[in-house]
Amino acid sequence: MSKEAKEAFDRFIGAFLDNPLQNINERLKRGRTVLHYAAQLSDAGVIRLLIEEGANINARDDNGETALHLAAFSGKVENVKALLEGGAEVNAISNNRAVPLHLACLARRIKTIEVLINSGGNIDAIDKFGCSPLSYAKIYPKVTSHLEKKGVNMRDVPPMYGKANEAVKEIMERRGTKVVSLDEIEEILLSEKTSQKG
Incomplete structure (x- = not known):
């Protein structure tokens, strides 16, 4: 997030809190509260302020996700700690039966993964795709290696590449992030080679 965007969001938070008629737990777009947005766009100080002002820390959006889910996916480790x-x-379990640790592993947020595990994050939780958080982590060699160095047994985690890839695609699309599969990359490269020959 750019400095300007963060400053604009912080101004919004200030104006929001200054309005005595504003409900801090009002559901906005996609059922999210101001705390949901702050979790992914702001900093830990704003998170703490919103909690002090009465924000429902476990409020759920239309996907059943809490602010912690969004902070975990965004890799906002200080926000995760504050929450x-x-x-x-x-x-907390979303509509897809995902806990925040699923989203941190899916997005390869190593520091966030550590904080969640150290705080009791369930490494054995199973989402609607039949995947545990470690199933997603195992897709990424760097995350797997890091977790093994921290003492997490990744050898016994069954590879679920097909199911995990399907889950990654659906979740990223739902979040507005384009995910390209290896097959699509190969197809793009082949079409570029063909067009260069012609």
Whole structure:
């Protein structure tokens, strides 16, 4: 996020909190509260302020996700810590049966993964795709290696590449992020080679 965008969001938060008629737990777009947006766009100080002002730390959006889910996916480790310190449910389950640790592993957020595991994040939680958080982590060699160095047994995690890839695609598309599969990359490269020959 750019400095200007963060400053604009912080101004919005200030104006929001200054309005005595504003409900801090009002559901906005996609059922998200201001805390949901702050979790992915702002910093830990704003998170703490919103909690002090009465924000429902475990409020769920239309996907059943809490602010902790969004902070975990965004890799906002300090926000994750602030939410956990404020009483966020570390194993809150979304409509897809994903806990925040699923999203941190899916997005390869190593520091966030560590914080969630150390705070009691359930490494054995199974989402609607039949994947555990470690199933997603195992897709990424760097994450797997890091977790093994921290003492997490990754050897016993069954590879679920097909199911995990399907899950990654659906989740990323739902979040507005384009995911390109290896087959699509190969197809693009082949079409470029063909067009260069012609």
